[in-house]
Amino acid sequence: MKLLEVEDLSVEYHLPQGKVKALDNVNLTIDKGEVVGVVGESGSGKSTLAHAVIRLVKPPGKIVEGRILFNGKNILELSDEEIRKIRGKEISMIFQDPSSYLNPVYPVGFQVAEVYEAHENTNMRKLNGEVVSLFKKVRITDSEVRVGSYPHELSGGMKQRILIAMAIALKPKLLIADEPTSALDTTIQAEILSLLNELKEEYSLSILFISHDVGVVSEIANRMIVMYAGKVVEEGPAKRIVEEPLHPYTKALVLATKTTRKKKLFSIPGTPPDMLNLPKGCPFHPRCPYAKDSCKEWSYRMIRNHEGGVACAIYENTGSS
Amino acid sequence: MKILEAVNVYKYFPIDIFGRKKIRAVDGISLHVASSETLAIVGESGSGKTTLGRILSGLVKPDKGKILYKGSSFNGFHGKVQMVFQNPDSSLDPSWQTYDIVSEAMNNRRKSLDSVAEVLELVGLNPAYITKYPHELSGGEKQRVAIARAIAAEPEIIILDEPVSALDASIRAQILNLLLDLQEKKGYTYVLIDHDLGRVWHISDRVVVMYAGKVVEEGKTEEVFQDPKHPYTIMLLSASTSNIPKPKINVSIQGELPSLINPPSGCRFRTRCPFAQEKCKVEEPQLYNVSREHEVACYNQF
Numbered sequence: 001m002k003l004l005e006v007e008d009l010s011v012e013y014h015l016p017q018g019k020v021k022a023l024d025n026v027n028l029t030i031d032k033g034e035v036v037g038v039v040g041e042s043g044s045g046k047s048t049l050a051h052a053v054i055r056l057v058k059p060p061g062k063i064v065e066g067r068i069l070f071n072g073k074n075i076l077e078l079s080d081e082e083i084r085k086i087r088g089k090e091i092s093m094i095f096q097d098p099s100s101y102l103n104p105v106y107p108v109g110f111q112v113a114e115v116y117e118a119h120e121n122t123n124m125r126k127l128n129g130e131v132v133s134l135f136k137k138v139r140i141t142d143s144e145v146r147v148g149s150y151p152h153e154l155s156g157g158m159k160q161r162i163l164i165a166m167a168i169a170l171k172p173k174l175l176i177a178d179e180p181t182s183a184l185d186t187t188i189q190a191e192i193l194s195l196l197n198e199l200k201e202e203y204s205l206s207i208l209f210i211s212h213d214v215g216v217v218s219e220i221a222n223r224m225i226v227m228y229a230g231k232v233v234e235e236g237p238a239k240r241i242v243e244e245p246l247h248p249y250t251k252a253l254v255l256a257t258k259t260t261r262k263k264k265l266f267s268i269p270g271t272p273p274d275m276l277n278l279p280k281g282c283p284f285h286p287r288c289p290y291a292k293d294s295c296k297e298w299s300y301r302m303i304r305n306h307e308g309g310v311a312c313a314i315y316e317n318t319g320s321s
Numbered sequence: 322m323k324i325l326e327a328v329n330v331y332k333y334f335p336i337d338i339f340g341r342k343k344i345r346a347v348d349g350i351s352l353h354v355a356s357s358e359t360l361a362i363v364g365e366s367g368s369g370k371t372t373l374g375r376i377l378s379g380l381v382k383p384d385k386g387k388i389l390y391k392g393s394s395f396n397g398f399h400g401k402v403q404m405v406f407q408n409p410d411s412s413l414d415p416s417w418q419t420y421d422i423v424s425e426a427m428n429n430r431r432k433s434l435d436s437v438a439e440v441l442e443l444v445g446l447n448p449a450y451i452t453k454y455p456h457e458l459s460g461g462e463k464q465r466v467a468i469a470r471a472i473a474a475e476p477e478i479i480i481l482d483e484p485v486s487a488l489d490a491s492i493r494a495q496i497l498n499l500l501l502d503l504q505e506k507k508g509y510t511y512v513l514i515d516h517d518l519g520r521v522w523h524i525s526d527r528v529v530v531m532y533a534g535k536v537v538e539e540g541k542t543e544e545v546f547q548d549p550k551h552p553y554t555i556m557l558l559s560a561s562t563s564n565i566p567k568p569k570i571n572v573s574i575q576g577e578l579p580s581l582i583n584p585p586s587g588c589r590f591r592t593r594c595p596f597a598q599e600k601c602k603v604e605e606p607q608l609y610n611v612s613r614e615h616e617v618a619c620y621n622q623f
Binding site for chain 2: 041141158185186187214218251258262263264269271
């Protein structure tokens with residue numbers, strides 16, 4: 001069953017220097033209990049996508065086109081009051097840098113309890129037990145003591161667990177995780193990933209997992225979406241994408257993570273595109289080893305097959321559409 | 322040949338005004354770096370690896386212990402050791418043009434547009450970059466300028482403190498390739514501080530594993546990765562998502578780094594170690610050789 005359907009979503013930022021199309025006709029679906037990974041470089045639009053799904057795109061950004069159906073309801077047509085009821089309750093979010101989302105002057109237990117207060121009008125004093133069991137769920141040791149701790153007393157991994165506790169407090173259906181492990185150590189990252197996996201099973205939670213690291217996404221995602229310059233360039237089962245990437249950009253991303261001792265790494269030439277001034281045709285063609293002259297003219301389209309798709313001129317005649 | 326050596330180095334940072342509470346960032350470390358090799362220092366954040374890097378570069382004076390450059394004491398090797406930091410945004414002065422940034426590291430006789438252009442060419446930037454300010458550069462270009470500044474001083478040793486962690490995946494490979502290239506051309510000695518084991522496996526010759534201010538394992542990268550002897554090393558290897566050799570036994574991650582103000586008695590890793598015994602509480606295991614160049618500090622044998 002489809003929990004989230006994003007259809008032809010476009011987001012623009014109107015900057016003094018010009019217009020940036022941060023998302024360009026993005027399509028995405030997430031089933032119940034499914035983990036969908038979104039991979040791309042900084043500036044590829046992946047965070048904008050995460051924010052757009054819960055309508056948190058702030059000016060100068062604007063959602064200019066598309067539909068976001070959550071449980072059949074179009075999020076873009078809801079009133080501010082209605083969307084506020086969904087945020088935190090049915091769709092919640094965790095971020096890369098937990099410290100900037102915690103208030104330094106309140107104990108963390110209080111901040112988690114606020115979630116219940118905001119959505120269920122529960123008296124905060126009665127909540128201590130709930131918060132402690134929630135802390136246990138996200139594997140915080142000494143939970144009884146920790147509810148009284150302030151953010152500065154906790155490590156980065158611990159703070160991320162607090163944010164996860166906050167995010168799952170009301171048993172949401174969809175969790176948006178925007179680079180949740182990028183600021184953490186490898187060891188803590190592995191723990192957070194296994195925690196998310198566990199919560200996914202327990203709550204049959206769907207997760208939209210955003211990261212620049214293909215390796216991390218493949219640890220947790222069932223399906224993967226690769227973004228470049230605001231467009232989806234490849235979509236498919238995570239395993240297939242890591243083992244047999246189709247789009248030259250995906251190939252490059254996967255190859256760049258394959259380390260061999262003392263040998264040169266495969267590297268993508270050039271730099272991520274200037275979003276104010278995108279190249280004509282396929283936006284990847286200036287960096288693409290397979291680029292032909294025709295790529296400058298090629299107009300973007302997703303060539304779909306039964307399990308996903310790829311947006312590249314190479315597959316123009318081989319794929320079925 | 323040992324080009325740089327740390328002999329029983331300590332660095333404690335006081336955290337209250339009376340100096341009674343101290344963070345034991347580096348707590349008795351000895352190591353050496355051989356000429357033209359890449360030595361990697363790995364560990365979680367808070368393990369003391371950055372402090373150790375700064376001590377090796379001369380930026381931080383150790384409380385106790387010595388740093389030897391080619392066998393003699395630290396003074397007077399200014400310029401021979403350079404550093405590249407994780408975040409070029411904070412290590413490059415935003416009001417300086419590339420020329421100023423790079424030429425500052427050169428001695429006055431060499432300062433000229435030509436010599437700056439030469440150094441920029443080595444890091445893959447064309448002369449047009451001479452007049453650019455940091456805000457006009459992308460993350461990868463900034464890091465190239467930071468590397469240019471380091472090599473402009475004609476160093477022998479470059480300390481790389483998480484040089485690519487802040488960069489995009491596609492740019493990381495470019496910068497790592499550049500570093501390998503420069504080493505091949507100029508014979509630099511690298512000390513790479515990194516938490517990513519994939520990168521350490523990729524470019525280092527030897528590796529030092531740090532835990533809570535101490536060295537727990539040290540040896541040739543191949544040997545340590547393929548036959549890790551310390552449970553902490555095994556845990557780090559198990560946690561990595563990079564394609565590196567997977568350890569034979571799997572040590573799952575538990576807990577977090579202990580307080581460095583009040584570290585556990587005995588072995589500091591015992592609070593997270595699935596193999597901890599009574600003995601580990603009482604007495605701290607010392608480094609011993611498991612093979613000629615492979616040392617470990619653990620009572621268990623794997």
